Structure formats: C-alpha cells, structure tokens
Amino acid sequence: MRSTPFRRIIEAPDFWRLWYVGLIVATVRWLETIVVGIVVYQRTDSAFLVSMMTMLRLLPMGLFGIFLGALAERFDRDRTLFLVVLLMSGTSAVLAVLDLGGQLEVWHLAVASFINGCGWSTDNPVRRVMMGEVVGREKVGTAMSLDVGASNATRMIGPAVGGFLLAGTGIQGAFILSVLMYGTALLAILTIHSRIPRAAGSGAVLARIGEGLVLVRGDRRLIGVLVVTVIYNLFAWPFTSMIPVIGRDRLHLGPEGVGLLATMDGIGAFAGALLLAFWLTPRWYGRAYLGGVVCYLVMVVIFALVQSPALAGAALLLTGLGGAGFGTMQATLVYLAAPPEMRSRILGVLTVCIGTGPIGFVWLGWLADRIGAHNATAVTGVLGLLAMAATWRWWKDI
Numbered sequence: 001m002r003s004t005p006f007r008r009i010i011e012a013p014d015f016w017r018l019w020y021v022g023l024i025v026a027t028v029r030w031l032e033t034i035v036v037g038i039v040v041y042q043r044t045d046s047a048f049l050v051s052m053m054t055m056l057r058l059l060p061m062g063l064f065g066i067f068l069g070a071l072a073e074r075f076d077r078d079r080t081l082f083l084v085v086l087l088m089s090g091t092s093a094v095l096a097v098l099d100l101g102g103q104l105e106v107w108h109l110a111v112a113s114f115i116n117g118c119g120w121s122t123d124n125p126v127r128r129v130m131m132g133e134v135v136g137r138e139k140v141g142t143a144m145s146l147d148v149g150a151s152n153a154t155r156m157i158g159p160a161v162g163g164f165l166l167a168g169t170g171i172q173g174a175f176i177l178s179v180l181m182y183g184t185a186l187l188a189i190l191t192i193h194s195r196i197p198r199a200a201g202s203g204a205v206l207a208r209i210g211e212g213l214v215l216v217r218g219d220r221r222l223i224g225v226l227v228v229t230v231i232y233n234l235f236a237w238p239f240t241s242m243i244p245v246i247g248r249d250r251l252h253l254g255p256e257g258v259g260l261l262a263t264m265d266g267i268g269a270f271a272g273a274l275l276l277a278f279w280l281t282p283r284w285y286g287r288a289y290l291g292g293v294v295c296y297l298v299m300v301v302i303f304a305l306v307q308s309p310a311l312a313g314a315a316l317l318l319t320g321l322g323g324a325g326f327g328t329m330q331a332t333l334v335y336l337a338a339p340p341e342m343r344s345r346i347l348g349v350l351t352v353c354i355g356t357g358p359i360g361f362v363w364l365g366w367l368a369d370r371i372g373a374h375n376a377t378a379v380t381g382v383l384g385l386l387a388m389a390a391t392w393r394w395w396k397d398i
Contacts, residue, residue: 006340014194015134016142018127023083023150025186028092028178029120030158033057034164034262035174036109038255043106047373051365055109056110057117058233061355064121064204067348077126081190084126088119089182102310104171116217121355124331124347132335134194134344136362141285141332142277148328149273152320155266162199163259222346224307224395225289225333229353232293234325238360239300243316245373251309262312268320269327276328286398296382304377314333333398 037050091112098104128147135143165174217223240262247258273291280288298321303315331347338346360380367376388395 012134014192015131015330017188017192018131019147019150021081021085021185022123022147023154024181025088025119025123026151027154027158027161028088028181029057029116030154030262030266031162031165031174032092032116032178034159034162034244034259035171036113037241038163038166038258040106040170041244041248047242047368048365049106050240050245050366051238051361053109054238055358055361055365057114057120058355058357058361059114060117061121061351061357062223063355064118066074076187077130078192078194080122081100081126081130082186084119084122085140085182085185085189089186089383090178091115092175092182096172096179099172099175105244107135121149121351124354125344126353128331128335129344129347130194132191137336140335141280141282143326144332145273145280145328146275148324149270149277151327152266152269152273152324155269155320156263157266159262159266161259161261162245163255163257163262166259167255174222211394219337220394220397221337222334224398225330226350226353227391227394228290228293228388228398229330229350230325230356231384231387232296233354233357234360234363235380235387236293236296236300237357238364239304239377239380241361242304242364242373245368246247246304246312247375248308250374251312253309257309261309261313261316264316265320265323268317269322269324270319272398273328274292278323280328285333287324289329289333289398290395292322292327292329293321294385294388295319296326297322297381297388300381300384301378304374304381 033054036053040053041047041050095108095112096110098156122127127146131143132140161177162174165177229375242267243262245257247253247261251257251261253261276288299315299319299322303312303319306312306315331350334346334350335343349360364376364380370376
C-alpha cells in the first residue's frame with residue numbers, strides 16, 4: 001500500500017521530538033500569557049499595560065529576528081534549541097520564586113515576557129528549519145500543518161489551565177507548572193539524533209543578511225507572503241491581548257470564564273490545522289493563506305461587537321480556523337520558496353515581519369484606553385481588511 005505523507009512523517013522520530021518541544025513551549029506561552037494578562041489587569045486596571053505584556057513577547061522578533069536567522073546557520077541548531085528552552089525555563093523559575101517571597105511586581109512580568117520573546121523569535125530559524133530538514137521538502141507542508149496543529153491545540157489547553165490555576169493556586173502555581181513542562185521539552189531535545197549541518201562558508205552575519213534581503217526583493221511570492229504577514233501582525237494578532245479585557249468588562253466573565261473563552265480560538269485553530277494536514281494540496285497553499293487572514297479579520301470585528309459569551313466564543317472559533325490557514329502556510333510558503341542554504345536567513349526575515357506585531361499591540365492598547373477595548377478591537381479589524389484591499393497588487397501572485 002502506498003505510503004501517504006502523513007504516514008511517512010509519523011515514522012520520523014526526530015520530527016515528533018521537535019514537534020513535542022514546540023507543543024510544550026507553545027502551551028507554556030499561552031498559559032503564561034493569559035495568567036499574566038489577568039494579573040496585570042487586576043493590579044493596574046489598564047488595558048494598555050495588558051497589551052504591552054504581549055507586545056514584549058513579540059518585540060524581540062522585530063529587533064533580532066533577521067540576525068538570529070543568519071546566526072542560526074553558523075551554529076549547531078540542536079544545542080541552540082536546548083539553550084533557548086533552558087533560558088525560558090529559568091525565567092519561569094525566577095518568577096515563581098519572586099511570587100513565593102511576595103516580591104513579584106508588574107515590571108518583573110514585563111522583563112520575563114521580553115526574555116521569553118527572545119526565545120520565541122528563534123522558533124522559525126532554528127526548530128522549524130530542523131523539522132523541514134528532518135522530513136524533507138516534499139513533506140514540509142504536512143509537517144508544518146501538524147506543527148501548527150499542535151501549537152493551536154495549546155491555545156485550547158494553555159488558557160484554560162492558566163485560568164483555573166490562577167483561580168486555584170495563584171500565579172505561582174502557573175509558573176511552577178511551566179518549569180516542569182519545560183523540563184520534559186529539554187529531555188526531548190537531548191534525544192534528537194539528527195544533526196543539521198551548518199551552512200557552508202564563514203561569511204559575516206551582515207553579509208548573509210544582505211544576501212537574504214536581495215533574494216526576497218527579487219521574488220514576488222516572498223514579497224507577497226511578507227506583506228500579508230505584516231498586515232496580520234499589525235491588525236489581526238494583537239486582538240488576542242484584549243480577550244481578558246473584553247471577557248471581564250464586556251462579557252462579565254471571571255478568570256475561569258476568560259480562560260475558557262480564549263480556548264475557543266485554539267479549538268478552531270486545532271481543527272483547521274488537522275483539516276489542512278490531511279486534505280490540503282500544494283495548489284491550495286496560497287488560497288488557504290490569504291483566505292485565512294481575511295476570515296480572521298472579519299471574525300475579530302464580530303467578536304469585538306457582540307455582547308453574548310456564546311456568540312463571542314463562536315467568533316473566536318472561526319478566528320482559529322482562519323488563523324490555521326495563515327499560520328500553517330506562512331512558514332511553508334517561505335520554506336519552499338527559499339534555497340536550502342538560505343532557509344534560516346529567509347525565515348529570519350519572516351520573523352522580523354512577525355516582529356512588527358508590537359506596533360499593533362501598542363496601537364491597540366493605546367486606543368483601548370481611549371475608546372474601550374471592544375471598540376478599539378473592531379476598528380483595528382476593519383483597518384486590517386482595508387489594508388488587505390490596498391495591498392492586493394503585492395500578494396496577488398502568492
């Protein structure tokens with residue numbers, strides 16, 4: 001019987017080890033995001049500061065993404081991945097100790113968010129490049145679908161666990177769980193057998209970056225993907241920071257309810273990623289990417305305007321479906337378009353585009369403090385749709 005791409009990937013143990021590392025890191029990210037958001041809002045009553053916590057997780061992508069992509073080609077990626085996860089584990093441990101001593105402050109949470117954002121910014125040029133090399137070019141689309149599916153599943157698990165832990169044990173319990181989960185990811189990294197060779201040559205980092213930018217400028221597909229990525233991170237993704245605020249103030253939910261509400265986005269994204277993994281063919285990659293962004297933006301507007309928790313949850317479910325198409329195809333399209341020896345560099349450029357998100361978070365947080373979180377979220381979603389229409393000539397070739 002002919003082997004399907006899905007079946008062949010299952011038979012690659014190192015792919016599943018890398019998949020598991022991504023699953024754990026993303027679960028902790030969402031768990032801590034919802035917990036930190038709720039705690040900061042309880043202490044400051046500022047939607048702007050809540051938005052800043054998430055913004056700080058994205059800021060390193062814009063600051064360091066392109067450099068990390070070039071640097072990743074010059075070091076052993078498995079060792080780099082181990083050190084990154086170890087750093088994030090240490091950050092959560094320090095926060096747990098500070099809370100145990102009654103010394104945890106909002107600025108500690110801000111610094112920790114930035115440090116973990118530095119770790120997050122290595123995901124595309126390090127872990128996902130390793131995944132692509134392990135499974136091969138012909139299976140990378142399915143591999144990325146499974147990886148995004150795992151990441152999206154964490155958006156169901158992380159917020160719900162975070163909400164219930166915060167209500168039952170306080171923020172200290174959430175950080176202790178984070179450390180334990182990171183520990184299992186570190187063990188998984190130590191069992192990876194594949195070794196991804198370093199890029200040939202010893203060119204300076206800035207020279208490598210220049211080569212990557214020249215390649216991007218000459219490829220209309222890459223330009224289109226990067227333009228849409230910027231729009232998504234300016235006008236779509238930032239709305240997630242307003243879920244705790246809208247959930248509490250507009251939908252009148254407690255910590256558990258906010259956590260459950262946030263899981264709806266993850267449920268839709270998980271289901272969407274599984275559908276893509278099993279049925280999406282390469283000729284539909286571009287359509288899934290673009291259609292996912294448009295669906296996401298429309299549902300952001302609807303989520304912001306409804307006043308029923310059930311309708312808000314349904315809108316988040318559909319944002320998840322749209323986000324699955326975008327998130328799965330984003331790295332896939334870039335990986336397939338880039339030459340093998342330059343994939344880390346080009347994925348580093350993609351990381352920089354993702355790193356434009358802080359601008360969106362700052363804008364949304366600032367606007368939310370002036371016209372209300374739900375109004376600001378709706379306005380931002382509409383602006384995203386207008387931006388898609390205005391940039392059609394750049395992304396029509398995807």
